[in-house]
Amino acid sequence: QAGLTQPPSVSKGLRQTATLTCTGNSNNVGNQGAAWLQQHQGHPPKLLSYRNNNRPSGISERLSASRSGNTASLTITGLQPEDEADYYCSAWDSSLSAQVFGGGTKLTVL
Amino acid sequence: EVQLVESGGGLVQPGRSLRLSCAASGFTFDDYAMHWVRQAPGKGLEWVSGISWNSGSIGYADSVKGRFTISRDNAKNSLYLQMNSLRAEDTALYYCAKSSAYSISAEEDYWGQGTLVTVSS
Numbered sequence: 001q002a003g004l005t006q007p008p009s010v011s012k013g014l015r016q017t018a019t020l021t022c023t024g025n026s027n028n029v030g031n032q033g034a035a036w037l038q039q040h041q042g043h044p045p046k047l048l049s050y051r052n053n054n055r056p057s058g059i060s061e062r063l064s065a066s067r068s069g070n071t072a073s074l075t076i077t078g079l080q081p082e083d084e085a086d087y088y089c090s091a092w093d094s095s096l097s098a099q100v101f102g103g104g105t106k107l108t109v110l
Numbered sequence: 111e112v113q114l115v116e117s118g119g120g121l122v123q124p125g126r127s128l129r130l131s132c133a134a135s136g137f138t139f140d141d142y143a144m145h146w147v148r149q150a151p152g153k154g155l156e157w158v159s160g161i162s163w164n165s166g167s168i169g170y171a172d173s174v175k176g177r178f179t180i181s182r183d184n185a186k187n188s189l190y191l192q193m194n195s196l197r198a199e200d201t202a203l204y205y206c207a208k209s210s211a212y213s214i215s216a217e218e219d220y221w222g223q224g225t226l227v228t229v230s231s
Contacts, residue, residue, distance in 0.1 A: 032215070044222065066229055090218075099145070099215075100157065101154060
């Protein structure tokens with residue numbers, strides 16, 4: 001099953017802003033949007049944003065999600081050392097009747 | 111507090127079977143769909159299967175269709191994954207995840223710690 005496309009890595013400086021992207025098609029991201037997850041090494045994923053771009057309770061306001069057409073974005077402002085992690089997007093694909101994930105983006109905070 | 115505790119992983123030979131379990135607590139289990147998602151060592155996340163709140167809707171990734179069976183017991187607040195005809199490429203950490211809604215098309219909002227399945231002779 002074809003997955004969503006994410007850049008393998010992004011590097012930004014401390015207190016800078018990072019924007020991560022996730023590209024799909026009209027059957028997945030373009031249809032219902034994408035959720036965003038963060039995973040630190042050795043830990044399970046954690047939901048950062050629902051597909052409707054809302055943040056779960058307890059997630060920092062420094063994170064915001066958006067969508068334009070078939071591409072979803074996650075913007076993290078004021079980067080902190082703890083933001084260094086792997087970030088995944090996910091969406092439901094209505095043509096596959098399956099969930100699809102992006103390959104993940106490793107965010108490095110310099 | 112939502113808790114999801116997976117069990118049943120281990121080392122198994124190719125072609126054999128394994129059954130994973132997930133014990134859920136801290137939420138009304140039969141209100142939500144549930145998922146299994148796996149992660150091969152050093153790789154990304156792969157959705158394996160999902161089941162709706164009442165087991166009326168079930169989905170599988172193409173890579174496991176016909177070999178894996180997902181099920182749930184709402185009376186026991188438990189989710190299961192029966193894995194048959196296991197292959198080396200099924201080696202992964204298997205996560206149990208709670209959906210944010212009753213439908214399998216909704217995203218996962220809570221994840222367990224995972225149980226490791228290693229398929230090797």
